[in-house]
Amino acid sequence: MDKDSNKATFLFSSGMVVVIAILLSVTAISLAPYQAKNSRIEKMKNILTSVSVNAETAETERFFNQYITNQIVLNNKGVEVTGKIAAFDIDLKKELDKIKTGKADEQLFPLFICNKDGNSFYIIPVRGKGLWGPIWGYISLEADMNTIYGASFGHKSETPGLGAEIETEKFQQQFIGKKIFDESGNFVSVTVIKGGASPNDMHGVDAVSGATITSKGVTEMFKRTLNNYIPYFKSRRP
Amino acid sequence: MSTETIAVPAKPKEPKEALFSPKNKRLLYDPLNDNNPITVQVLGICSALAVTVKMKPSIVMAVAVIVVCAFSNVIISFIRNIIPTRIRIIVQLTVVAAMVILVDQFLKAFVFDVSKQLSVFVGLIITNCIIMGRLEAFAMANKPWPSFLDGIGNGFGYGLILVIVSMIRELFGSGELMGFRIIPESIYKLGYFNNSLVIMPPMALIIVGIIIWVQRSGNKKLIESK
Numbered sequence: 001m002d003k004d005s006n007k008a009t010f011l012f013s014s015g016m017v018v019v020i021a022i023l024l025s026v027t028a029i030s031l032a033p034y035q036a037k038n039s040r041i042e043k044m045k046n047i048l049t050s051v052s053v054n055a056e057t058a059e060t061e062r063f064f065n066q067y068i069t070n071q072i073v074l075n076n077k078g079v080e081v082t083g084k085i086a087a088f089d090i091d092l093k094k095e096l097d098k099i100k101t102g103k104a105d106e107q108l109f110p111l112f113i114c115n116k117d118g119n120s121f122y123i124i125p126v127r128g129k130g131l132w133g134p135i136w137g138y139i140s141l142e143a144d145m146n147t148i149y150g151a152s153f154g155h156k157s158e159t160p161g162l163g164a165e166i167e168t169e170k171f172q173q174q175f176i177g178k179k180i181f182d183e184s185g186n187f188v189s190v191t192v193i194k195g196g197a198s199p200n201d202m203h204g205v206d207a208v209s210g211a212t213i214t215s216k217g218v219t220e221m222f223k224r225t226l227n228n229y230i231p232y233f234k235s236r237r238p
Numbered sequence: 239m240s241t242e243t244i245a246v247p248a249k250p251k252e253p254k255e256a257l258f259s260p261k262n263k264r265l266l267y268d269p270l271n272d273n274n275p276i277t278v279q280v281l282g283i284c285s286a287l288a289v290t291v292k293m294k295p296s297i298v299m300a301v302a303v304i305v306v307c308a309f310s311n312v313i314i315s316f317i318r319n320i321i322p323t324r325i326r327i328i329v330q331l332t333v334v335a336a337m338v339i340l341v342d343q344f345l346k347a348f349v350f351d352v353s354k355q356l357s358v359f360v361g362l363i364i365t366n367c368i369i370m371g372r373l374e375a376f377a378m379a380n381k382p383w384p385s386f387l388d389g390i391g392n393g394f395g396y397g398l399i400l401v402i403v404s405m406i407r408e409l410f411g412s413g414e415l416m417g418f419r420i421i422p423e424s425i426y427k428l429g430y431f432n433n434s435l436v437i438m439p440p441m442a443l444i445i446v447g448i449i450i451w452v453q454r455s456g457n458k459k460l461i462e463s464k
Contacts, residue, residue, distance in 0.1 A: 003319070003320055003321070003322050003323075004322050004323050004324065008322055009322040009324060009325055012320065012321065012322050012325070012329075013322075013325060013328075013329075016329060016332060017332075020332060020336045023336065023340075024336060024339055024340070027340060027343050027344075028343060031343050031344070031346070031347040034347035034348065035343075035346050035347050035350075038346065038347070038350040039350075042350065042354075057351075159291070160289075160291040160292050160295060161291035161292060161411060161412060161437045162291075162437060209434065210434050210437065
């Protein structure tokens with residue numbers, strides 16, 4: 001058969017599509033459990049990093065069960081909800097998107113409570129937008145529900161050397177000791193300041209130079225996501 | 239897309255060639271200098287600008303390109319005689335895309351840390367014109383083994399430039415190499431600053447330009463006759 005005839009072209013392309021479709025779907029399905037396990041471990045690792053526990057991949061699960069003593073689910077009014085979904089399985093992106101569809105009442109937010117060396121820490125997941133894609137992270141608060149104990153950030157596709165620097169320890173360490181409430185108890189969040197924050201600023205950290213939009217994204221992410229937890233904290237703060 | 243090629247016309251009745259005959263060796267070495275995909279064929283510039291801010295992603299990107307380039311060359315070479323001419327570009331694209339998805343899936347399943355670092359770059363391999371260029375210019379006309387060598391050679395030629403550019407950019411842009419501090423703190427205290435321009439993509443283009451200049455002034459074969 002002439003390989004350039006219409007018939008051969010049709011046969012070849014349909015054959016190719018079928019072969020490649022089968023190949024890719026078989027690979028995707030057979031590798032899915034490994035990938036799901038990787039992202040669970042990744043999530044545990046990120047949660048642990050925010051309380052300065054650095055776990056190797058193999059130990060992550062054990063450390064997680066050891067340190068994270070309680071996981072609770074809050075609705076958007078800061079009231080604890082039980083029996084709907086496990087805190088760990090909540091997809092924060094879906095919950096935040098509910099605002100767009102007018103279902104703010106149905107929003108659920110996870111809160112992880114950690115016990116490390118006898119002290120309690122509250123770990124909050126945050127999520128926002130960088131320059132090229134989503135950015136996310138975990139923030140841990142000390143028992144006073146005000147002072148930041150640690151922060152860890154991740155990003156999908158920020159520029160290496162610029163926006164991607166939010167992932168570095170240098171950037172994340174700046175958040176330690178900052179406060180999310182002012183002295184009279186109002187929520188002010190933490191702001192990433194271009195040109196550098198003054199050393200006495202309890203609510204500001206230095207921006208990454210050259211990464212203005214990512215830095216703004218971090219500020220926005222803090223303000224918007226933390227806001228959902230404020231009613232809960234206010235009702236419990238000592 | 240440059241059409242420059244070192245294609246060897248297929249001669250079916252020739253006695254069996256040694257695996258690493260001089261001709262086959264040239265397929266490996268030529269792309270490193272005389273026929274470098276970036277500096278001579280000027281292909282794959284876009285990804286060379288995007289991934290070269292740090293050395294680590296550049297090296298992993300180079301390895302991924304070598305793998306994809308070599309194996310898609312082999313696959314296309316195997317089926318080159320039954321690909322209908324009119325849809326050959328689409329066929330090549332499909333093969334490359336499938337290869338890239340496979341690589342990405344395997345990275346995600348077994349070396350999650352590496353795949354996280356590469357993030358978007360793996361997907362970007364599809365848009366790398368070196369791979370399409372080699373498929374069209376070489377694999378469509380040659381047997382699988384020479385095509386494999388050609389893919390490896392071109393992948394290395396690409397990777398070589400990537401590593402050189404990223405080394406310069408990481409050193410002057412962040413004062414580090416592979417994430418380790420090279421320029422000591424004491425020099426920063428004397429008033430030295432990391433050069434932010436080096437981190438920006440335009441500087442990568444300038445560095446590639448300088449590499450082309452240096453290479454051409456040293457390599458007589460590349461100097462065009464007036």
